[in-house]
Amino acid sequence: MELLKDRIRRDGRVLGKDILKVDRFLNHQMDVSFISELGREFFRRFKDCGVNKILTIEASGIGIACLTATFFDVPVVFAKKNRTANLPDDMWMSRADSFTQGRTYDILVSREFLHPSDRVLLIDDFLANGHALSALIDLVAQAGGTVVGAGIVIEKTYQPGGTRIRERGVRVESLAQIQYMNEEQGVVFCPSDSAL
Amino acid sequence: MELLKDRIRRDGRVLGKDILKVDRFLNHQMDVSFISELGREFFRRFKDCGVNKILTIEASGIGIACLTATFFDVPVVFAKKNRTANLPDDMWMSRADSFTQGRTYDILVSREFLHPSDRVLLIDDFLANGHALSALIDLVAQAGGTVVGAGIVIEKTYQPGGTRIRERGVRVESLAQIQYMNEEQGVVFCPSDSAL
Numbered sequence: 001m002e003l004l005k006d007r008i009r010r011d012g013r014v015l016g017k018d019i020l021k022v023d024r025f026l027n028h029q030m031d032v033s034f035i036s037e038l039g040r041e042f043f044r045r046f047k048d049c050g051v052n053k054i055l056t057i058e059a060s061g062i063g064i065a066c067l068t069a070t071f072f073d074v075p076v077v078f079a080k081k082n083r084t085a086n087l088p089d090d091m092w093m094s095r096a097d098s099f100t101q102g103r104t105y106d107i108l109v110s111r112e113f114l115h116p117s118d119r120v121l122l123i124d125d126f127l128a129n130g131h132a133l134s135a136l137i138d139l140v141a142q143a144g145g146t147v148v149g150a151g152i153v154i155e156k157t158y159q160p161g162g163t164r165i166r167e168r169g170v171r172v173e174s175l176a177q178i179q180y181m182n183e184e185q186g187v188v189f190c191p192s193d194s195a196l
Numbered sequence: 197m198e199l200l201k202d203r204i205r206r207d208g209r210v211l212g213k214d215i216l217k218v219d220r221f222l223n224h225q226m227d228v229s230f231i232s233e234l235g236r237e238f239f240r241r242f243k244d245c246g247v248n249k250i251l252t253i254e255a256s257g258i259g260i261a262c263l264t265a266t267f268f269d270v271p272v273v274f275a276k277k278n279r280t281a282n283l284p285d286d287m288w289m290s291r292a293d294s295f296t297q298g299r300t301y302d303i304l305v306s307r308e309f310l311h312p313s314d315r316v317l318l319i320d321d322f323l324a325n326g327h328a329l330s331a332l333i334d335l336v337a338q339a340g341g342t343v344v345g346a347g348i349v350i351e352k353t354y355q356p357g358g359t360r361i362r363e364r365g366v367r368v369e370s371l372a373q374i375q376y377m378n379e380e381q382g383v384v385f386c387p388s389d390s391a392l
Contacts, residue, residue, distance in 0.1 A: 023306065024308070024309075028273065028274065028276070028309065029271050029272070029273045030258075030262060030271060030273070031271055032262055032265040032266055032269075032270075035262070058255035059254035059255040059274065059276070062255060062258040062262075063259060063261075063272065063274075065259070066226060066228055066258075066259040066262050067262055067263075067266075069228040070228055070263070073228075075225050075226060076228055076259065077225045078224065078226070078259075110224055113220075113224065113225040
């Protein structure tokens with residue numbers, strides 16, 4: 001998606017070889033009208049899939065998921081990291097390592113909000129090692145629901161998550177795919193935006 | 197706001213005297229078209245205040261803030277709890293106790309995203325003891341910006357946060373104000389939705 005790649009070139013900042021900071025428009029300060037355009041693109045790609053629910057994970061996925069959901073007119077469920085005092089006992093639970101935070105989280109969704117009849121679109125900002133996305137897929141599987149696909153804003157294709165998730169048979173649509181990056185050259189995108 | 201009070205009566209669940217679970221539509225599963233109506237109401241109340249930025253706090257404020265921002269056509273900044281590996285050193289920082297999680301958090305916003313020229317609308321799902329909201333006000337003050345007000349979905353008026361924040365001179369608009377609640381009677385709202 002050229003709009004996104006242009007924005008990453010303009011406002012993204014590469015730290016070392018692994019960190020792409022997009023906090024000017026995506027995951028700290030959020031350019032809401034821009035993110036709505038990303039949501040419109042997810043809708044274009046998944047609109048014929050019978051999506052009845054969008055599942056994401058706190059925190060940075062939530063805004064993207066909500067703005068995407070306005071096109072689908074479906075509810076968003078966001079998975080929680082850790083257990084908090086007023087969450088019910090009756091949860092689906094999976095586990096994920098966080099690359100950015102260097103720790104492992106329990107990923108939880110109330111059983112009340114994921115059902116066998118659900119056709120779920122997963123939404124997240126980044127796909128790198130795929131731990132968070134795998135955890136979301138596991139939660140839907142536990143509930144007996146169907147994952148219709150995953151809409152990712154930025155995929156780091158040099159990390160194994162995208163390949164692993166696609167090998168599980170899940171359709172992954174990434175709006176920008178990074179081939180590699182470093183501080184000298186900045187971000188180098190894959191030749192095509194299409195699914196690898 | 198009657199639409200919200202009706203929804204709380206229908207889908208909210210009271211646990212003990214202090215916990216109102218609204219996870220069916222507001223802060224775990226999110227009814228996006230409903231929350232957009234809350235955003236429209238925040239816009240109606242604050243549209244003449246020159247708002248150029250919405251500030252909220254992860255996680256459950258983010259979706260509400262983003263859907264509200266679509267009416268104002270301004271960016272959202274969400275404050276982060278704790279410090280993560282790829283946040284910059286250059287942060288505004290405050291501190292807040294979490295009622296639901298029983299711990300204290302550092303509340304952080306990059307200095308890049310809050311400026312003296314900012315006219316900030318604060319958005320959050322709950323106002324009870326006011327610790328999170330106070331932390332957000334402090335962050336804006338550190339940056340030299342102006343808080344034009346706070347838009348709160350549900351205020352527990354029997355807890356001291358609302359009074360304390362208003363005594364600081366901040367306009368607080370809560371879409372539903374709870375006078376008291378318990379498992380027998382459910383939620384009892386204040387006679388008027390207007391600011392106390």
